[in-house]
Amino acid sequence: MTESPAAAMPSMMWRCLVIEDDLENARYIADGLRAQGHVAIIASEARDALRRACGEPWDVVVLDRMLGPQVDGLHILHGMRGLGLRTPVLVLSALSALDERVRGLKAGGDDYLTKPFAFSELSARIEALVRRTRTGEEAKALQLGDLRLDLVHRTVQRGGRAIALKPREFRLLAYLLMHAGQPLTRTMLLEAVWDYRFDPQTNLIDVQISRLRHKLQAPGEAPLIHTVRGVGYRIALSPESDP
Amino acid sequence: MTGSGHGLWRSAGLRLAALSGFLVLLAMLAALALVYIQVSSVLHRNVDRQLLQTQQRLALQYAHEGPEATAQAIHRVLHDGRDTDLELVLLTTPDGRFLAGNIDVESLPPLRTTGATVQQLALGTQTVDAQLLAHPLPDGALLVLGHDLRELRRIESTVATASLVAGLFSLALALASAWFLRRELGRSVNALHQTITRIAGGQLHERVPVEDDSGDEFVRLEQDFNHMLDRIGQLMEGVTHVSDAIAHNLRTPLTRLRLRLQAAHDGTADAAALRTALQSAMHDIDDLSRVLDKLLSIAQAESGTRRAPFAPTSWQAIGEDVVELYEDLAEHEGVSLHWECTHPAPVLGDRHLLAGALVNVVDNAIKYGGRGARVQVRSQMLARDGAAWSEIVVQDDGPGAPPQAIATLGERFVRLRPELPGHGLGLASVQAVMRLHGGSMRIEPAEPGLRVTLQLPLS
Numbered sequence: 001m002t003e004s005p006a007a008a009m010p011s012m013m014w015r016c017l018v019i020e021d022d023l024e025n026a027r028y029i030a031d032g033l034r035a036q037g038h039v040a041i042i043a044s045e046a047r048d049a050l051r052r053a054c055g056e057p058w059d060v061v062v063l064d065r066m067l068g069p070q071v072d073g074l075h076i077l078h079g080m081r082g083l084g085l086r087t088p089v090l091v092l093s094a095l096s097a098l099d100e101r102v103r104g105l106k107a108g109g110d111d112y113l114t115k116p117f118a119f120s121e122l123s124a125r126i127e128a129l130v131r132r133t134r135t136g137e138e139a140k141a142l143q144l145g146d147l148r149l150d151l152v153h154r155t156v157q158r159g160g161r162a163i164a165l166k167p168r169e170f171r172l173l174a175y176l177l178m179h180a181g182q183p184l185t186r187t188m189l190l191e192a193v194w195d196y197r198f199d200p201q202t203n204l205i206d207v208q209i210s211r212l213r214h215k216l217q218a219p220g221e222a223p224l225i226h227t228v229r230g231v232g233y234r235i236a237l238s239p240e241s242d243p
Numbered sequence: 244m245t246g247s248g249h250g251l252w253r254s255a256g257l258r259l260a261a262l263s264g265f266l267v268l269l270a271m272l273a274a275l276a277l278v279y280i281q282v283s284s285v286l287h288r289n290v291d292r293q294l295l296q297t298q299q300r301l302a303l304q305y306a307h308e309g310p311e312a313t314a315q316a317i318h319r320v321l322h323d324g325r326d327t328d329l330e331l332v333l334l335t336t337p338d339g340r341f342l343a344g345n346i347d348v349e350s351l352p353p354l355r356t357t358g359a360t361v362q363q364l365a366l367g368t369q370t371v372d373a374q375l376l377a378h379p380l381p382d383g384a385l386l387v388l389g390h391d392l393r394e395l396r397r398i399e400s401t402v403a404t405a406s407l408v409a410g411l412f413s414l415a416l417a418l419a420s421a422w423f424l425r426r427e428l429g430r431s432v433n434a435l436h437q438t439i440t441r442i443a444g445g446q447l448h449e450r451v452p453v454e455d456d457s458g459d460e461f462v463r464l465e466q467d468f469n470h471m472l473d474r475i476g477q478l479m480e481g482v483t484h485v486s487d488a489i490a491h492n493l494r495t496p497l498t499r500l501r502l503r504l505q506a507a508h509d510g511t512a513d514a515a516a517l518r519t520a521l522q523s524a525m526h527d528i529d530d531l532s533r534v535l536d537k538l539l540s541i542a543q544a545e546s547g548t549r550r551a552p553f554a555p556t557s558w559q560a561i562g563e564d565v566v567e568l569y570e571d572l573a574e575h576e577g578v579s580l581h582w583e584c585t586h587p588a589p590v591l592g593d594r595h596l597l598a599g600a601l602v603n604v605v606d607n608a609i610k611y612g613g614r615g616a617r618v619q620v621r622s623q624m625l626a627r628d629g630a631a632w633s634e635i636v637v638q639d640d641g642p643g644a645p646p647q648a649i650a651t652l653g654e655r656f657v658r659l660r661p662e663l664p665g666h667g668l669g670l671a672s673v674q675a676v677m678r679l680h681g682g683s684m685r686i687e688p689a690e691p692g693l694r695v696t697l698q699l700p701l702s
Contacts, residue, residue: 207575
């Protein structure tokens with residue numbers, strides 16, 4: 001049985017390509033990513049963007065759906081996928097409708113975010129994308145401190161004590177553990193655990209999380225699920241720093 | 244052809260009427276010509292036969308009984324009182340002199356001896372057309388039989404006159420029907436044309452006057468046209484109303500945002516206060532973008548365009564998920580949430596949109612039902628209007644809503660309790676999503692509480 005030491009994931013530096021024709025937006029995104037210690041390069045023109053996206057190694061590409069009035073960003077995505085590049089791509093769009101998202105994902109995008117968005121949401125999604133490609137999803141058990149989740153037998157233990165979870169609570173915890181240390185937004189949780197994409201009424205996910213928290217935490221035990229202000233939640237041994 | 248002639252010919256009604264009139268006339272003329280030819284040929288054949296019979300009889304008599312007896316027989320034929328004024332006979336002696344009959348030898352035209360011919364014949368003081376059959380007898384005598392064609396000509400001319408009159412009459416009828424058709428078409432089309440012109444000119448309240456309810460094609464067309472105009476009118480009104488509402492609901496928070504930022508900028512607030520101001524500004528922007536997002540998805544659902552294909556799903560599956568999603572929240576809010584499925588029924592749809600719709604309704608029921616309320620979610624199948632429907636009913640036993648408020652629920656920006664958080668777009672988006680799926684949303688008082696039914700056609 002392979003174990004994924006979720007807590008031992010070191011903080012890494014990523015190479016990010018930001019394809020966005022609005023230079024100010026692009027600069028904010030790039031500055032935000034640089035502030036987190038990553039490398040961020042901006043490409044604002046379609047041909048240049050395609051050349052750079054295909055010609056250099058990237059950990060993630062942030063792609064604006066509309067590059068100017070005529071250029072559809074999905075063409076760049078098609079080009080990349082046509083060359084067999086598996087780089088995770090997060091598509092940004094002002095078109096919020098659900099089927100637009102479906103189109104983006106069908107074209108080979110890995111995630112989709114509508115404008116306007118909070119930088120925290122973007123950063124959480126980018127992190128989830130990069131980690132997903134780096135860790136893979138072959139783990140059969142997930143561990144964080146004394147918390148252990150067995151994906152095969154679908155059991156959860158903390159400090160030797162068995163914890164009974166409802167199926168959805170189990171999936172929620174598994175998703176949190178797979179992304180241990182990363183902040184996850186409420187929409188990401190709704191999408192990943194319930195497989196629905198709609199705007200959750202804020203406290204809907206909060207209540208689910210608070211249930212899970214209570215089940216995981218016996219008196220005297222340290223809290224594992226932490227609230228990240230303005231973003232969502234993160235499972236980690238310590239509330240502040242990266243694990 | 245003149246310009247006005249061209250203009251007249253451009254009328255589809257006239258062309259249609261002229262074509263049908265021409266065809267009727269043609270058919271009529273063909274029928275009349277046929278009658279004339281048939282009648283005339285039957286009459287002529289009859290005459291031929293009679294002549295031949297008489298000729299054979301007299302020739303036989305001549306051969307057996309001799310010229311005298313034949314002359315007497317001819318005399319009898321001419322005086323037997325049957326068609327005596329029309330029958331013509333001449334028997335000559337072998338040397339060509341008159342023996343019997345009513346034709347002068349001198350007036351006899353040269354005759355062929357095979358078959359009957361029509362010849363002019365002087366008969367007493369007048370000349371007549373006659374059909375003549377000459378038969379030379381073996382001893383050199385000549386037997387001529389004939390028929391005065393005056394009677395026959397009269398019959399033929401009567402038929403011809405009758406045909407002509409009928410032809411003229413049908414021509415007149417064709418012209419009249421052409422005129423009538425053109426007038427009828429012109430009248431109906433003109434009414435449409437004038438109305439359309441006025442509407443195109445901006446007078447959107449105009450309608451085509453429908454004069455009767457006879458249900459003919461034009462009346463139906465006019466009624467359909469008016470219905471279409473009514474629908475367009477409603478949509479236009481809706482658009483105007485909605486854009487007003489949107490303007491209000493976006494501008495107001497924008498103004499608030501602007502004022503808040505201005506105050507923070509101009510004031511002497513410290514860093515912490517500035518941070519608070521910025522945070523609430525960001526919150527306002529998130530709120531605005533949520534409103535915009537909702538409005539866009541409502542507009543898209545209402546326009547009826549969906550590019551993602553619908554997939555098989557069911558209210559049962561979606562209901563179960565949503566109820567499970569809300570179980571803990573309901574408990575947290577002190578509301579008991581119950582799920583019941585009497586009949587799992589397949590529907591075609593977009594599960595994200597349908598789940599979003601149901602979430603809106605369940606969320607409302609919990610919010611407006613209030614602490615201590617019981618919210619029942621039930622999925623069932625039923626037959627109505629000759630079709631099978633799958634519906635999900637969300638019913639609470641909270642305070643409900645007054646009937647006049649219920650009527651306006653589902654319109655954009657209508658809020659039952661403005662003091663509770665929300666934008667008044669939830670039920671409007673539910674409505675749009677249900678319409679997109681060919682279904683409907685129904686809101687009724689449940690006494691106590693409110694009952695919302697989302698209905699979908701069974702796949």
